[in-house]
Amino acid sequence: MDKKQKINCTVSSCKYNNNQAQECKLEQIVVTPIIGCETKQPDESMCSSYMNNKNN
Secondary structure, eight states, X not given: OOSOOOOBOOOTTBTTEETTTTEXXXXXXXXXXXXXXXXXXXXXXXXXTOOBTTOO
16 A cells, blocks of 8 residues: 555654654554453554654
8 A cells, every 4th residue: 555644643752753743753553452452442452663762
């Protein structure tokens, strides 16, 4: 899928977040389900590409 999608992100602690533009700097992210969470809301998933900006 080459549609040049943007990934908007407001997680300021993530290493890949451009805080000023509120955009993820990665070309793609991995989204994974949270096991045992079946709320039918956004909290059922999480960004597995997240890396704390304090990590090297």
